Amino acid sequence: MPPVVHSFDPPDRFVAGTVGEPGARTFFVQARSGERLVSVALEKQQVAILAEQTGELLDKLVQAGDTRTLVPALAPADLVDNGPLDNPIEEEFRAGTITLSWDPDAERVVIEVFAITAVEADPGELDPTGEAAEPEPEEMLVVRLTPGQARAFCARSETVVDAGREQCPFCGGPMDPGGHLCPRANGFKRTAP
Incomplete structure (x- = not known):
């Protein structure tokens, strides 16, 4: 069965946020386009690493200077979003693997968040290299961000992570x-x- 894919290209809003008191917070990334809203739960470290890696990717693009689209060095003021998460906050799934890439044709930062999948040891299922076959994710979030949106996501995520205890x-x-x-x-x- 193919995975359920929640795709946003680009979203109206893509932010990291929390629910709960410091020390007992649940972290989310949330994507919204119009009335469609998807909230994915993840760990604090996942938010921190995603923001850091996205920032580094954008910095490399600025240094390379070979994009048609302007890649801002700082979050554009009109894209800064310090508002609360949108309601209702209903967890679609808990994040497992997260991938980050640059689509040079569309000039978009692509973030893919895969649901945690239960791995059952089946020695009969091996991939062509002889390794255990990876289970297919049941659900995933794919967000394609403009460079400005990606920079704003980084700035907010760093603030959210640092707002703890x-x-x-x-x-x-x-x-x-x-x-x-x-x-x-x-x-x-x-x-x-």
């Missing part, structure tokens, strides 16, 4: 409102200033 000044770990057991303090509890 305060970091301990000694070990760098996250501190809950009541403090945390700091490994650099030999197990003594440190509290937020």
Whole structure:
């Protein structure tokens, strides 16, 4: 059965956001075109890495200078989006693998987010190289962004990731409102200033 593909080319809005209090937040990427809305849950690290890698891809395109479309060095002011996630926030699926690429013909950043798939060990299913065959994803999100939209996504994502709990000044770990057991303090509890 072919996977369900949620495709946006380009979306009206593509943002990262969270639901919940720092320390217990659920991260989402959300794509919207008109009334169609797709929300995909992912890990904080996935958002951080996607934003970082997208920024690096855009920086390489700026340095190469061989695109017909302007690739902005910063998020264009008219594309900055600090609004909350759109409601209703209903998780379509949880993200597993995420791919990032550049489509030189359409001059779009392409982000593909694949649903986590359950892997069942079946030694009889091997691909031509003799490795275990990858299961086909059941669902995926494909977003094709203009360079300006991609730069705005990076800026917002970095803000969302950094908006979590305060970091301990000694070990760098996250501190809950009541403090945390700091490994650099030999197990003594440190509290937020």
